[in-house]
Amino acid sequence: MTTMSMLRDAYRAISQFHENERLIAWLQDRRAVVWFTARRRRQILFFGAILAGAIATFRRQSQWKSHLSATGWLAPILAVAILLALLYLLYLAAKHFSRLPALVRRRPQIALHTLFWLIIVLAWIAPDEAGVWKTVIFLIAVSIPYLVWRCGYMLLSGQRGKAAGTSFRDHLFYIWPIWGGANVPAGKGADYLTQCEAQSPDAYTRSALAGIKLLILAQIWDLTQLLMGALVFSNPKNSLAPLLKGYSLEIPRARTLLANEAPASLLMTWLSLYLEFIWETLNIAARGHVWIGALRLLGFNVFRNTYKPLLATSIIDFWNRYYYYFKELLVEFFFFPIYVRYFRTQPKLRMFVAVFAAAFVGNMYYHFLNARNGIAAGELPNIWATLGRPRTGYCFLLALGIYISMLRQQKKRGKTAQPNAGTTLARRLVQMAGVWTFFSLIYIWDLAGSATLFDRVGFFFSLFGF
């Protein structure tokens, strides 16, 4: 056996430790694993959800203190109680979906968003004299961007007829998950989570080991980002900077180039854009691995959020691998509802409209609702100016790229691969470079900063010497 093959085997044994059958067989008989049944895990998650919801609401009060005239312990407690009651009513709506009015049954997601927007409007118009009640409404309204998509999955479960036999605790644990996470529901809702839930000590051991692997990977990507910050971007606040004794490639961040804060050659500008794209991909991967790692440790062996996106060979392939649960959100709440309803006899137009509904309209709406400036604070013009306008360009180009990529992929499918006619390495590298270039370029419209949509168009053309 050569040294190379020994090293390869050693790497495989370490990186695939979660599939080591001897380790799995040993672990699954441990008392803790046997005790930690699916029923017990769900009980812990249910009570954990109430605690997580309460902590999140108290945190939101301190985060938004400057906007609130009356703060204290009472408002968050009342807000949690009302939110729990609201979630319970939505659970009943999902459970008895067939008994809902026809209008709601036909468009459950629109009905849900209308209800939540009414609460947001109530937060805008509530007078200061309402005191603690204004704070309560505000705390409920600022919780909506986090809750609305999770409640959407609960209603989707009802629409599919899967919620009838479920209890409130089967839903609350993912609506207020103890692992926190972003507004995008990692692991989607009850249907998918139940499908992936480990029911035996053997399945739980496999799930937990896969979770540990992801948590380790998250740490590795965090460290890589840290190293990149010091070595590539020369961030003086980076904790690794002293170790490197000031050595750095000193490549400027793309946002500083966009804001004209630092001069750079054309080559450096391109390099900066590619590195920004890699940085963002690492960031998404590290965060997603933590959420999915936690879910797997809790026995839900769900798909990864990010799976080797830099190896993608088409735009649609990258979109599938980069931020899986955000893509799923857009597909399930925007793409499919449009796809099954409109232009059913015109396949290309049908796909075009559905893609734009998801990647453009849905994507814009999600980020608008997500805005840190605060929908509940009623700062809509501000949100539109800083986030909406530049992002329009990003979402438009993304939707166009996905549509073209889907058409190209559709043409390729169905052709049986010839033996030994697999994609050559060189061709694969060219395809990957194309994907990197596309996403690096459209990221210009997603970079933080005050540059307008048209400033970014100018920056884009400057990359080609115009």
Place this chain on the structure above:
Amino acid sequence: MNSLNDRPARKAALIEFLRNIQRPDHPIDAIPEDQKLVESGLIDSLALLQIVSYLEETYRIDFRERGVNPADLGSVGAILDLIERGGA
């Protein structure tokens, strides 16, 4: 309406259709009913759209009322079950 009245005939027609939308690098040969189509790499998630269109056209399944549940399209067996339930 289709003339595919029994499960084996529907399965044969479905496999034939899947061959037309398979990934070029993962040819479909014998495929167990419970094999996950997307996860095992036989088709990509985009192909789910074509399965939706196939079910609409061949079996007149209407997804407007209940929506599309990717789990119902996850394997040959799941798709056949969906056809038998008439999309419900």
